[in-house]
Amino acid sequence: MTTDALHNGDMPIIHAGFIPLTDSAPLLIAKALGFDAQFGFELRLHREVSWANIRDKTDHGIFDCAHMLAAMPIASTLGLGRAPVPMIAPMALNLNGNAITVSNPLYAAMANADPEATRTGGMAAASALAKVVRARQARGEPPLTLGMVYPFSCHNYDLRYWLASAGIHPDNDVTLVVIPPPLIAEGLATGHVDGYCVGAPWGAVSVINGGGHIVATKHELWANSPEKVLGVRMDWAERNPGLLKPLIMALLTAAQWLDQPENLDEATHILAQAQHVGVDAALIRRGLAGSLIRHPGGEPGADADFIVFHRYAANFPWVSHAIWLLTQMQRWGQITQALDMTAIASQVYRPDLYRAAAQELGLSSPLTDMKAEGDGQAAVTGDRGDIALGEGRFFGGESFDPADAAAYLRSFAIRNGPAELLPAREPHLPLC
């Protein structure tokens, strides 16, 4: 057990778990470039192979903190499917970075059904997929299977949102399964899955080996949307305030470093190492640079915001993001009782802890804890100057007002369960 900072000489140690993905970079860089030592602690990284391991080892104090999917601290705090462990997210690690890839046969079917929509990609591609789904249903063929990485993940929620936007019910019209990134290429090749949503660099793997096409990126669906956060057990954070702040400062420093284009080579080199992401450097580099190849043998594209580490207030733990996640968790029946979304979101996502760290670094922090999505806002007011927000695409022209999340939740036609949830009772098991 490693809580409460066992010391290595004179520096306290913080144990952090991570999954080998490009967006674990802030942790990897903080360690590799010595930002941990700069802020007075030693970061010990632990590479894991499953989100279940990340969750369990953080729950039980083997890790003090971890690279986590944005919804994981919420799921832990609510005790979804297991005993509740209050978890907080005092900062986000990145925005975007995921991609939706489909197999060659499915791509061919989509291109045949709606060549324009398929070529456009992004939200439009879902309507091409919908035509394929309906045609298969008419012919009595089995439903398509799509993979994602974990039930409490933006991969799951974004994929479902994308499908539902074109009238596809993610549980009735297709089958969604969990598939771990290293097994994805094989899954596509064997036909175990017809497509998947996964994080960088794995989205590119099937394209490079000629097995699939990227039809949408997370950034195209919801520009500059939450993906990974730093997850910390609440009781560790409360007992170690003197460690949490330097930890956030070190990771913020790493995130800023990652956004500098001149650091691309070094970042690629560090991430590609076997004990880090351990995937072909060229793939990692293209993801970091946003020069994705979407089709086998195709030319690299140019999307500088394919993955974002610091700009656009990327590291700020927006309470509104947590509220959005809660709406989707309820929409799909992972949460079956009504709850006070703002209260839960504010308990888990902690802008106050972020601001304390950012302030010491002289970085500007947003003045508000929430922001609306899809309202065209170009910047937010910060305590040391405005912060630009980047593109504002939100699922093809929709919008989200966190002040009326209940109405937003009720607005979805495609969902699991009734529009009005039961009043809060006891914890429960998730359905999907």
Add this chain to the structure above:
Amino acid sequence: MVMIPNPVTVLPAASPSSDLRILVIDENPIRCAILQAGLREAGFANVTVLDNMTGLLDRIYVIDPDVVVIDLENPSRDVLEQMFQVSRIVKRPIAMFVDQSDRATIEAAIDAGVSAYIVDGLKKERVRPILDMTISRFRAFDAMRAELESTRSQLKERKLIERAKGLLMKTKGLDEEAAYSLLRRTAMNQNRRIGEIAESLISAYDLLKM
């Protein structure tokens, strides 16, 4: 040599705990075998072992396990957890321990490198001996593996030292004892292991004679 610990003796109860269906998912055949042997000796005869995830969906449905054990190094743990929640894959929902009072057991399991899932509603006292045996066998395997690794590297180091001694004897005209003494002194002075010094010496010799 590490001895496999004696099996836990489970007194057969009136209720057929021994009829519990146990599924072990482990890609390591040796560890799997010692676990299966231990469970059998403890009275759990209904143990199915899967060493890979192929066809897991269909097999899980047929086996209808009460307890599922999987090692933590298996990247498909997330796949498995999701399967447990889907009613067309498993006949009865399966969850990891949700009882707070089992934190100690879960921690022991995590420490040993294993995770266990039990079917909803199954009393944890019935499952306890299975878990204890699993944790104990995983630990034993780990100790065995560490000892094997240690033996292997000791053997490798011994061979390197023998060769380095030979080189020193030949090139510097030393007897065996003096050659070894030189290696040991150098290791101490440089605060390195004698095997490392031997390895460096051999590399240098190979380079120089080319």
